Amino acid sequence: MMIAGAASVTEQVCRSCGGSHIDTFLKLGTTPLADRLPSSIDDGEEEPVFPLSVAFCGDCSLVQITETVNPRILFADAYPYYSSFSQALLRHSRDNVLDLIERRGLHSGSFVIELASNDGYLLKNYVEAGIPVLGIDPADGPAAVASEFGVPTHVAFFTRELAESLRRQGVRADVIHANNVLAHVADTNGFVAGIALLLKDDGVAVLEAPYVEPMIEHCEFDTIYHEHLCYFSVTALDKLFRRHGLYLNEVKQLSIHGGSIRLYVELQERVGASVRDLLAHERGQGIDAIDYYIDFSATVDKLKIDLSALLHRLKANGASIAAYGAAAKGATLINTVGIGRDLIDFVVDRNVHKQGKHMPGQKIPIRSTEALLEAQPDYVLVLAWNFLDEIMEQQAEYRARGGKFIVPVPTPRIV
Ligand code: JHZ
Ligand code: ZN
Incomplete structure (x- = not known):
């Protein structure tokens, strides 16, 4: 739980059940806050970074990160997500x-x-x-x-x-x-x-x-x-x-x-088949035990290496690359993989509150989506891959002119 005034605390027990059997299975190092978008590349202000590690609770099965950043820092100050x-x-x-x-x-x-x-x-x-x-x-x-x-x-x-x-x-x-x-x-x-x-x-x-x-x-x-x-x-x-x-x-x-x-x-308790079935499914898959999560770290490492290699190869062949979606998840991706301004020229986003700002950590500039047709980069890394269909439809013209999308998960691919 939060200590008033502290920027963050490292939890020692499970957030839900209070149990002490929490095992860390993924460490992503330290990252800046995903929705804190710097106004300029060099505003002289050090960006705060916090550890990002994921753990499993052996008592109640909850997967959770171990660091709690003060919510007043996370959400109240110019929160850009609309x-x-x-x-x-x-x-x-x-x-x-x-x-x-x-x-x-x-x-x-x-x-x-x-x-x-x-x-x-x-x-x-x-x-x-x-x-x-x-x-x-x-x-x-x-x-x-x-x-x-x-x-x-x-x-x-x-x-x-x-x-x-x-x-x-x-x-x-x-x-x-x-x-x-x-x-x-x-x-x-x-x-x-x-x-x-x-x-x-x-x-x-x-x-x-x-x-x-x-x-x-x-x-x-x-x-x-x-x-x-x-x-x-x-x-x-x-x-x-x-x-x-x-x-x-x-x-x-x-x-x-x-x-x-x-x-x-x-x-009132009236548990239906949908809940009983999913509980049984999770037991069957082992989602309620730590073993299920153990390989995740190696899978993540492979994705990071593959994506980084792909971007470096394209860049070495003279391609220009931009990114789509100044999503919070994009901040994790670029900062854990190490995707900076040497690889990505700019990020586009429809959210006017994000335009003109920069991606956390890597400080890649965020522009409006029109920038894609203006600059017509060879490739666009889709950071908001969860909205891929909507983005592909909306960017039909960019694609018709030969532009290609790179989708990072589950394994990096060009579409
Ligand atoms: P988006 C958000 O995460 C915020 P984010 C939050 N942390 C959360 O919990 C999850 O959702 C569930 C832009 N965009 O929503 C809008 C376009 O520009 O996937 C967003 O900036 N054009 C509360 O930030 C970003 O992409 C488009 O056509 O990771 C998408 O971010 C569309 C569809 C989106 O999630
Ligand atoms: Zn627990």
Whole structure:
């Protein structure tokens, strides 16, 4: 847990169960913060770096990083991630909302809360349907955009204390959304306890998180960065929720973000086949034991070597290379592989809040996507490979003119 004021702490026990059997199986060295984008190549300011190591808990099976960076450093200061820059994510979120409105019979008397509501990308769909909402998010930039969309947003970290205070004011929700946030929270148990406090007796919490199995199977090691404290299996989640009187009753596997799970969590226990099946699958695969994770480090090392060799070979043959997506995962990739300005001329991104800044550590400049047609580099390394289809479609012209994409995971390939 966080020591107030410290920049980071190294955890000695499991974030979820408090057990002391945590074994580190991957060390990525020290890296800068993935969403802290320097304004200039040399602003005279030393970029802070923190250790990035991944461990398995032998008591509850949770995969987790061992360093906790102070959330005020990670999220509150000019946090540049805005959800609404991906059409695929917007469609995905809208479908989720429409499905819940129908399945749960939500109406103007219902109430929906989203934790980490960002720029209102999801809740705006409820607002359109006349269903009252409250967004909670600590990042003031995205929250200001949400308010413009008509999504009331409380700018704060969601904690057990905030949940208690809202509950005292009579706030209870039919649906609580929490997408890609549980893994980001240092007080894992406090966050889940807060959800339990704010659900109506027959309410449902609908959470999404990247799934640990595809991360390991597809070598998505770049999704490891300091914001992501946990890498969830259903086995670990089931234990976490039960500790707080919540039940993981249904789970869906989703393709978003390289492979995610959507969890339906309620105060009543009615565990369905989807959960029982995935628990059995994880036992069968050994996801609940350290052995499953042991080879990962060697697989990651091979990918790093292969990608570096590919880029150096192309460059030695006179090719020019840019990159697509100033994604947080891109920061891990370029800093752990060692991909600098000697290899990549610039990174493009549609997010206007990232343009004009630089990639962490390697300080590669970030430009608008128009730069691809202007410069027509021979190759583009796709850092946001999770949105490859959307990016390929959007960059049809770049490709028609002979441009090629390099996809880094699961093994580097040119498409
Ligand atoms: P993207 C984010 O991680 C943030 P990131 C966060 N840490 C998290 O948990 C995961 O998602 C799940 C740009 N883009 O979303 C937008 C284009 O330019 O994959 C983004 O900057 N054009 C909370 O940052 C970046 O790429 C496009 O057409 O690793 C994608 O980043 C599209 C589709 C995206 O994740
Ligand atoms: Zn544990």
